[in-house]
Amino acid sequence: MSEPILVAENLTKWFPVKRSLTQVVRHERTWVRAVDGVSFSVEKGEIFGLVGESGCGKTTTGKLVMKLLDITDGTLKLQGEDVTHIKGAALAQHRRHVQMIFQDPYASMNPRFTIEEVLMEPLEIHNVGKDRAERDVWVREILEEVKLSPPDEFLVRHPHMLSGGQRQRAATARTLMLNPSLIVADEPVSMIDLSTRAEILSMMKQLQREMGLTYIYITHDLSTARYFTDRLAVMYLGKIIEMGPAGTIIDKALHPYTMALIGAVCEPVSGKVNQIKDVPIKGEIPAATNIPTGCRFHPRCLYSVAECWQEEEPTLDDIGGGHRVACRRYKEIERLGNAARTSEASLGLRRTA
Amino acid sequence: MEKERVLEVQDLELHYFTRKGVVKAVDKLSFFLRKGETLGVVGESGCGKTTMGTALLNMPTPPGRIIGGRILLDGQDILKLSENEVRRRVRWETIAMVFQGAMNCLTPVYTIEKQMRETLQQHRTMEKAEAKERMKNYLNLVGLSDDVLRRYPHELSGGMKQRVVIATALFLEPKVIICDEPTTALDVVVQAQIINLLKDLKEQVGVSFIFITHDLSIEAEVSDRILVMYAGRIAEMGTNAQIYGPQGPAHPYTQRLLGATPRLHEEVEELAFIPGTPPDLIAPPEGCRFHPRCPVLLERCAQDDVPLREIEPDHMVACWRCFDE
Ligand SMILES: Nc1ncnc2c1ncn2[C@@H]1O[C@H](COP(=O)(O)OP(=O)(O)OP(=O)(O)O)[C@@H](O)[C@H]1O
Ligand SMILES: Nc1ncnc2c1ncn2[C@@H]1O[C@H](COP(=O)(O)OP(=O)(O)OP(=O)(O)O)[C@@H](O)[C@H]1O
Ligand SMILES: [Mg+2]
Ligand SMILES: [Mg+2]
Numbered sequence: 001m002s003e004p005i006l007v008a009e010n011l012t013k014w015f016p017v018k019r020s021l022t023q024v025v026r027h028e029r030t031w032v033r034a035v036d037g038v039s040f041s042v043e044k045g046e047i048f049g050l051v052g053e054s055g056c057g058k059t060t061t062g063k064l065v066m067k068l069l070d071i072t073d074g075t076l077k078l079q080g081e082d083v084t085h086i087k088g089a090a091l092a093q094h095r096r097h098v099q100m101i102f103q104d105p106y107a108s109m110n111p112r113f114t115i116e117e118v119l120m121e122p123l124e125i126h127n128v129g130k131d132r133a134e135r136d137v138w139v140r141e142i143l144e145e146v147k148l149s150p151p152d153e154f155l156v157r158h159p160h161m162l163s164g165g166q167r168q169r170a171a172t173a174r175t176l177m178l179n180p181s182l183i184v185a186d187e188p189v190s191m192i193d194l195s196t197r198a199e200i201l202s203m204m205k206q207l208q209r210e211m212g213l214t215y216i217y218i219t220h221d222l223s224t225a226r227y228f229t230d231r232l233a234v235m236y237l238g239k240i241i242e243m244g245p246a247g248t249i250i251d252k253a254l255h256p257y258t259m260a261l262i263g264a265v266c267e268p269v270s271g272k273v274n275q276i277k278d279v280p281i282k283g284e285i286p287a288a289t290n291i292p293t294g295c296r297f298h299p300r301c302l303y304s305v306a307e308c309w310q311e312e313e314p315t316l317d318d319i320g321g322g323h324r325v326a327c328r329r330y331k332e333i334e335r336l337g338n339a340a341r342t343s344e345a346s347l348g349l350r351r352t353a
Numbered sequence: 354m355e356k357e358r359v360l361e362v363q364d365l366e367l368h369y370f371t372r373k374g375v376v377k378a379v380d381k382l383s384f385f386l387r388k389g390e391t392l393g394v395v396g397e398s399g400c401g402k403t404t405m406g407t408a409l410l411n412m413p414t415p416p417g418r419i420i421g422g423r424i425l426l427d428g429q430d431i432l433k434l435s436e437n438e439v440r441r442r443v444r445w446e447t448i449a450m451v452f453q454g455a456m457n458c459l460t461p462v463y464t465i466e467k468q469m470r471e472t473l474q475q476h477r478t479m480e481k482a483e484a485k486e487r488m489k490n491y492l493n494l495v496g497l498s499d500d501v502l503r504r505y506p507h508e509l510s511g512g513m514k515q516r517v518v519i520a521t522a523l524f525l526e527p528k529v530i531i532c533d534e535p536t537t538a539l540d541v542v543v544q545a546q547i548i549n550l551l552k553d554l555k556e557q558v559g560v561s562f563i564f565i566t567h568d569l570s571i572e573a574e575v576s577d578r579i580l581v582m583y584a585g586r587i588a589e590m591g592t593n594a595q596i597y598g599p600q601g602p603a604h605p606y607t608q609r610l611l612g613a614t615p616r617l618h619e620e621v622e623e624l625a626f627i628p629g630t631p632p633d634l635i636a637p638p639e640g641c642r643f644h645p646r647c648p649v650l651l652e653r654c655a656q657d658d659v660p661l662r663e664i665e666p667d668h669m670v671a672c673w674r675c676f677d678e
Contacts, residue, residue, distance in 0.1 A: 164398065165630075193397050193568075194567060194568055194613050194614055195397060198626035199628075201624055202623055222617060224624070226620075227621055227624050250617060265541050266568070266571045268570040269573065
């Protein structure tokens with residue numbers, strides 16, 4: 001088995017919340033527990049997916065990996081080296097090895113720059129490449145790689161002169177300029193329509209195969225995650241609650257939260273048509289300032305019993321084949337689930353407004 | 354017996370008169386909406402879905418202008434009415450729209466009550482107390498509690514804001530509601546909840562919907578009939594069973610669009626996509642507008658403009674291959 005490129009252990013990020021006067025007087029502090037102790041590792045050449053609802057801490061995790069934010073607790077290792085608290089030159093090196101693609105490519109590109117300048121910038125910042133001529137050659141090669149060709153046509157354009165899909169290709173090209181060892185792609189395709197989405201992901205995957213790239217792919221779109229990733233981690237309120245090979249997670253999910261996510265996905269399938277499944281989940285996601293005790297999912301879980309909130313939070317246990325799940329009732333629920341397939345009603349799955 | 358048609362659109366044309374030229378964003382569309390039905394409108398980004406929605410409210414965005422066609426709402430052509438009459442009797446009263454991204458455009462400093470009043474009170478003179486009572490009713494109907502009225506947008510989740518916007522659209526009891534990408538920015542769980550809500554409303558209130566999205570898998574869940582748009586025109590229109598059934602859709606564009614829509618429980622080597630990009634609507638290609646990207650084109654496709662024809666009841670296609678001549 002190859003060395004993991006990245007190892008995160010108990011990675012934690014709490015943001016302080018502005019205090020009210022009474023809180024200041026009483027020396028109270030509230031925290032947004034955005035990332036609340038996550039552990040995972042990413043192998044070289046692997047695509048690791050991070051999925052979950054809005055606000056569950058995916059972007060924050062990505063930023064911690066990039067070291068754009070200080071780590072509150074836990075450790076982060078890149079290629080065997082502890083990078084948890086690096087500063088200065090080491091940090092600059094880290095930011096060169098780990099690159100990020102953002103959801104909105106506008107945010108990462110200076111609108112006044114041409115695509116040529118956008119791509120040159122990282123080379124200049126990190127002083128890579130012998131001279132202008134060598135950098136020029138690279139820029140053209142990368143544009144060909146992301147299929148913005150002929151390069152001459154695109155080099156002179158500004159970001160707003162590209163379609164959404166082309167802009168995301170340019171953003172990908174930019175991250176590739178420094179030959180990174182890890183790319184964090186944060187919802188790179190969620191703003192574009194389905195056909196273009198498929199086109200971009202195909203291109204990213206092809207690059208990964210050809211160049212041996214490693215990605216962390218952040219998304220809330222489970223249907224592309226299945227195709228695009230090797231392994232998937234499902235986050236809920238700052239914690240990973242299920243993790244494993246992508247196919248296993250999607251076809252044989254065991255955590256009630258993952259099952260709810262999967263049950264809610266629409267599919268263009270005949271037969272199922274016009275009968276969207278009841279979504280087996282209650283209410284809405286609570287605030288990350290006020291994380292429920294015990295299993296943090298229990299208030300929304302249709303299967304929770306007293307021990308789920310009275311006892312300690314369940315750990316993310318390996319149940320074989322690299323499949324990990326943090327639910328103390330998963331075996332019973334699995335049995336119930338099998339029974340439910342024969343009689344839906346027995347489970348009492350209901351529509352929740 | 355066929356259900357009555359609440360909306361009938363004939364040869365509707367809306368062009369944007371830009372400095373670079375005339376963008377033919379809605380180019381002679383004809384279709385209808387039956388009472389109590391949900392009609393899905395799909396197509397890639399930029400094909401004219403939102404533009405069509407604004408046209409149906411007779412509310413083009415500048416520099417857009419409706420340059421032809423008829424929009425019969427309950428038999429009356431609203432394009433023949435004065436702006437004043439449209440504002441008083443049609444828009445929001447008979448046909449309402451949940452705009453793309455509206456949930457993110459609520460005024461941050463207004464309470465939800467004030468937001469709803471702003472949109473509605475210019476329409477009907479109603480006692481303040483009566484209006485408030487109705488607001489509560491509609492908020493409850495979309496699954497929100499009364500106290501939402503006192504809250505500010507930032508205190509609500511995305512799903513709750515979308516429910517507020519839907520409640521506002523329902524308030525004057527229109528016959529038709531156009532929903533433009535109402536779930537696109539939402540998580541899957543919330544998306545499913547909103548879809549279930551719209552279905553319940555259709556049953557309870559009997560309102561008819563036009564549901565706009567670029568995602569065919571959502572249309573499969575919500576729509577009775579699907580209208581597929583390509584480059585400002587209708588490529589195909591059919592019932593849910595005709596589009597998603599075992600035979601599959603007839604138009605090569607719809608087929609490709611469906612092929613590019615991933616299925617959760619299928620292992621695939623490669624995601625399919627439609628090579629090329631949609632055409633420039635200032636100078637669209639001759640013949641069938643899809644022909645430059647079509648994998649199965651005939652010689653005449655590049656030359657002859659293709660009409661929309663019925664190939665079986667309720668199923669219309671604009672593709673030379675589908676016509677036996
Ligand atoms: N700089 C910050 N200060 C305070 N709270 C923050 C900050 N950044 C993020 N948060 C909070 O941390 C939590 C996790 O946010 P994050 O952006 O990581 O979620 P996400 O999973 O990426 O969501 P989305 O799918 O909406 O992008 C949220 O509750 C968010 O409000
Ligand atoms: N106000 C405007 N002025 C000029 N052109 C416009 C305007 N609004 C839209 N267009 C053009 O009209 C065409 C149709 O746009 P429209 O917004 O209706 O597409 P859409 O199908 O709703 O796309 P999306 O899925 O991205 O929302 C596009 O080519 C667009 O660039
Ligand atoms: Mg995010
Ligand atoms: Mg639109």
